[in-house]
Amino acid sequence: MLVVYGVKRKLKIDKSLGTQVCPNCGHTVDLSLAREKCYAHIYYIPVFPWTGMRMKACPNCGVVETLTSGQYKELKNS
Numbered sequence: 207m208l209v210v211y212g213v214k215r216k217l218k219i220d221k222s223l224g225t226q227v228c229p230n231c232g233h234t235v236d237l238s239l240a241r242e243k244c245y246a247h248i249y250y251i252p253v254f255p256w257t258g259m260r261m262k263a264c265p266n267c268g269v270v271e272t273l274t275s276g277q278y279k280e281l282k283n284s
């Protein structure tokens with residue numbers, strides 16, 4: 207019997223942090239606060255969700271800065 211299973215990851219943009227200068231590319235961009243939503247699936251049916259990496263992302267160069275849970279909540283609520 208063949209069992210189809212695996213892990214899917216989605217990026218969810220939670221908030222725009224406004225216009226800032228990206229520390230990587232140096233462009234003035236609209237930085238986003240994002241988190242990775244992950245779930246294990248069996249036959250493509252989600253069975254076990256969890257939150258992966260929390261990050262600040264640059265839409266220009268794609269670089270991400272990983273945040274701790276506390277830093278993420280602070281930025282989200284500010």
Ligand SMILES: [Zn+2]
Nearest residue numbers: 228231264267
């Ligand atoms: Zn950048």
